[in-house]
Amino acid sequence: MKIKNFFVRVITLLMVIVNMSDFDEYVALRNDDVPLIKKDDLPVEFSNKAYETIVDFIEKTRNLDYEWVIYFDYVTGEILKSAKGDVDNVKICIGKDEFKGNHVASIHNHPKNILSPPSGRNFGILVRDFEDYELIAGFDYFWILKAKGMHKNLYFQVNHVSEIAYRSSFEYCCNRYANNKIIGKMHDIRYGSELQKFINDKNINDIQLTKKEYVAMTTNSKTIEYKCRKRITDPDAIRLAREREADPNVLSGKDLMYSLYKSLGIDVDYDEIFAD
Numbered sequence: 001m002k003i004k005n006f007f008v009r010v011i012t013l014l015m016v017i018v019n020m021s022d023f024d025e026y027v028a029l030r031n032d033d034v035p036l037i038k039k040d041d042l043p044v045e046f047s048n049k050a051y052e053t054i055v056d057f058i059e060k061t062r063n064l065d066y067e068w069v070i071y072f073d074y075v076t077g078e079i080l081k082s083a084k085g086d087v088d089n090v091k092i093c094i095g096k097d098e099f100k101g102n103h104v105a106s107i108h109n110h111p112k113n114i115l116s117p118p119s120g121r122n123f124g125i126l127v128r129d130f131e132d133y134e135l136i137a138g139f140d141y142f143w144i145l146k147a148k149g150m151h152k153n154l155y156f157q158v159n160h161v162s163e164i165a166y167r168s169s170f171e172y173c174c175n176r177y178a179n180n181k182i183i184g185k186m187h188d189i190r191y192g193s194e195l196q197k198f199i200n201d202k203n204i205n206d207i208q209l210t211k212k213e214y215v216a217m218t219t220n221s222k223t224i225e226y227k228c229r230k231r232i233t234d235p236d237a238i239r240l241a242r243e244r245e246a247d248p249n250v251l252s253g254k255d256l257m258y259s260l261y262k263s264l265g266i267d268v269d270y271d272e273i274f275a276d
């Protein structure tokens, strides 16, 4: 019994040491070649470094069927904290003043079977003072919720609105479309625009909900080809060129150049071409 207990302790200790933190696991996720958002899609306050952090997040999580969330600094791009969730949910615990002095934004992914727009709960940012932006890498669309400061009343309202919009837009789509895939796609669009309309019509400077499309971008290296002109040294080619230049019945290279300049509206004297 004693020996067994000893081994249990050793194994437990080893598991604690070997056990990767969520952050290590996040870093180790592979990057897939997936459609991305453009730097211009982000608020101007977001730096290039922050864009790289976001691109990395989209590439890592796009093909997962569970959620991740990272908190990051949208000026330095530094990842502040990360957590792994499940199919439709991710939790992260943040201490009071934990991100003091940072420009805080979060991003979480909505897997394929989750609507891309924010859920009612995703508006919790409205009652979190330290967080300025919440980004959602949804499967169909990318969402940006700007929410600076505290907006308690709006949080309660939008929670209510999102619940009703979620149901009513679904009913609307079910009555209108027969194909389940189209219902899913249109539900995503209708529910999202209902939320946008409600929030953006409030016209509060610090609150804005925007939706962005993904575009295919090759993040891998590109091959650029330089095709360069060879010197002509073949005696026959040289002889032919001389004959053409001298033949009054054939447009010479000089004639071609002259007519090109004329067609481009460039005023040039014939004798100025290839002037010595």
Ligand SMILES: [Zn+2]
Binding pocket: 108, 110, 118, 119, 122, 136
């Ligand atoms: Zn969410």
